[in-house]
Amino acid sequence: MFEALVMSDEEFRLYQKLIYDVVGINFTENKKQLLVSRLRKRLEVQGMGSYAEYRKFVVDPHNSDEFVQMINVISTNKTDFFREPQHFDFLKSHVYPSLGKKNKIRIWSAASSSGEELYTLAITLLEAIGSVRGKDVKILGTDISTKVLDEAEQGIYSDESVSPIPEPLLKKYFLKGQGRWNGHYLVREELKELISFRRLNLMQPFPLKGLFDFIFCRNVMIYFDKPTREELVAKLANQLQPGGYLFIGNAESLSGLKTTLKYVQPAIYQRVH
Numbered sequence: 001m002f003e004a005l006v007m008s009d010e011e012f013r014l015y016q017k018l019i020y021d022v023v024g025i026n027f028t029e030n031k032k033q034l035l036v037s038r039l040r041k042r043l044e045v046q047g048m049g050s051y052a053e054y055r056k057f058v059v060d061p062h063n064s065d066e067f068v069q070m071i072n073v074i075s076t077n078k079t080d081f082f083r084e085p086q087h088f089d090f091l092k093s094h095v096y097p098s099l100g101k102k103n104k105i106r107i108w109s110a111a112s113s114s115g116e117e118l119y120t121l122a123i124t125l126l127e128a129i130g131s132v133r134g135k136d137v138k139i140l141g142t143d144i145s146t147k148v149l150d151e152a153e154q155g156i157y158s159d160e161s162v163s164p165i166p167e168p169l170l171k172k173y174f175l176k177g178q179g180r181w182n183g184h185y186l187v188r189e190e191l192k193e194l195i196s197f198r199r200l201n202l203m204q205p206f207p208l209k210g211l212f213d214f215i216f217c218r219n220v221m222i223y224f225d226k227p228t229r230e231e232l233v234a235k236l237a238n239q240l241q242p243g244g245y246l247f248i249g250n251a252e253s254l255s256g257l258k259t260t261l262k263y264v265q266p267a268i269y270q271r272v273h
């Protein structure tokens with residue numbers, strides 16, 4: 001039954017618009033096959049015979065759970081520990097020394113995926129400032145995908161995914177799995193205590209109180225078009241402390257966008273006022 005499933009160009013345009021309007025992700029023509037193969041998994045789970053039937057089903061507000069599942073399958077969640085390491089070098093040399101003197105520290109990973117970026121932030125912060133005892137430290141991880149947020153909250157990673165973590169840090173901040181968990185590592189409570197997770201759609205107004213010392217919003221804007229990026233960057237800038245930094249992915253840039261943020265170095269920007 002599923003072999004015969006095809007998505008017409010008209011149907012693809014309807015999905016394009018639906019996804020763009022809600023999530024901001026711009027599935028261009030050359031991504032049609034990718035979208036088709038990702039959605040197909042959900043059609044199979046729901047036992048549906050056409051993409052049109054599935055689309056009508058997910059847009060029904062009664063089926064909002066399935067909408068969440070659709071987003072889980074269509075989002076690209078690739079991430080790594082210590083990804084784009086020059087950002088962590090910058091934090092060490094330019095940001096953590098002054099954060100270490102503050103009592104209240106607020107950090108946000110705004111498209112945190114399965115948590116590798118968050119835990120890298122927690123590790124590098126602790127390594128730089130030593131103890132956080134007596135300080136009010138919160139690292140917030142948000143993403144639109146509930147699947148990756150669940151993984152992040154669990155904090156269990158394979159041998160392969162922890163490979164970018166230097167051995168002494170791996171020993172210090174992770175527990176090595178035994179028996180059934182052989183080949184896996186569990187994040188220690190010491191890191192987990194600093195972190196909280198919630199689902200947040202970057203396309204909507206941010207339901208966040210307070211400002212952040214710095215924000216990581218890396219490797220997500222690449223899926224958005226220019227007007228969407230411009231609007232998002234303005235919202236992120238408003239969420240920064242004066243002097244706070246925004247980190248974006250190396251393949252991303254704010255050049256050509258209207259923004260109040262000051263360029264510091266590639267993929268790093270600062271709120272001045």
Ligand SMILES: C[S@@+](CC[C@H](N)C(=O)[O-])C[C@H]1O[C@@H](n2cnc3c(N)ncnc32)[C@H](O)[C@@H]1O
Nearest residue numbers: 023075078079111113144145201202218219220
């Ligand atoms: C490629 S991952 C990047 C993860 C991490 N920041 C990094 O650089 O390694 C992009 C993440 O953005 C999330 N995402 C996509 N659209 C989003 C939206 N509208 N709101 C919040 N998160 C979104 C995806 O679910 C995915 O986990």
